[in-house]
Amino acid sequence: MRRWPGPLLFGIVVAAATGYAAIAYIPYGLMKVVIERLGQGGVNTMSYGNLANPDRQPVVRPSPDLAYSSCPYDLSAGPVAIDVTPVPGRYSSLSIFDAKTDVIFVRNDVEAGGKPFRIIVARDGQAVPAGAETVRTSHDRGIALIRLLLKDPAEIGALEALRRQSRCTAVTKLK
């Protein structure tokens, strides 16, 4: 047995390092999967999802009361602009998640005064339009998510045009 202490210690170090690395990687890995699933409408484009049901659950624990619109973004070619138009009388919020799942921005309809607003998401150092409200991030990839609370699931059709006023576009002009 005296030949085992070295290998045993080595095994413990390998286990600890593997566990540590795996835990650090899990958020990135899962985010990548979600970006792919939600990104079928295109990257840097807002997709207006239908209500979650047993056949449509792109993300774990979806709320069946919320209409989710999502924009998987990629800043490698430049910043992205997110335009949000709140729906009167209903909770809505924009949240932006970076590649490791951290929230880098949240604003709800009340905080926005019920008025439309535009957020530029940009990497550190990227040029952005002068005067634009900008959120800086250290990751290229991420998701901008708009939650809109419906009073009744049947509302979703009538709110479609309003939902589509919230958009996601690559920033091409800096003026």
Added chain:
Amino acid sequence: MKSWHRYAIMLVGGLAVGLGAAWALTGGGMRDGGVENGPWSTSLGYGTKATDALTRAAVARGGLLALPAKETIYWSAKTDAAGAKLDGDCRYSLSGTSLDARWWSVTIYDEAGYLVANPANIWSVNGANVALDAKGAWRVTISPEKPKQGAWLPGTKGQPFHLTLRMYNPGEAFRADPARAALPHIVKEGC
């Protein structure tokens, strides 16, 4: 056995143990770590940059894209008030008073956190659609069969379930002491 054989065995074993431990430690979903209140639990660290790597990984597995506590508090329950696992074969009374939030909902999921098909297409109850009695209390029945009266949240026979309580824009008093706030009661009535 040669020395490198022993190292090779420990390398493989160490990788397996490390991966297994990482998966097990992050499998608590929204449940582990944080604030407990009866059968409900949450973490006020969700969706913030300060969250540690383990919580971040657990949230990513159990509630990806969750909002921070100021925006939404997500409570998760896997048991009833008596501590027994929530069972789709049984009938439960879910009841409470108006919650200190701009809006709230209780959603029923399977153990993995997904919605399960039911004939009524109902997966949640919320503050806007529950009826309050004269004392300001509401009550919902969770059961596989539709109750004779009152609001219904369908359970699925033969399947355990989890509940998620979402509180959107919780009040400041609530956020100051969520462990002692009045949350909905989950009481088993029969199986």
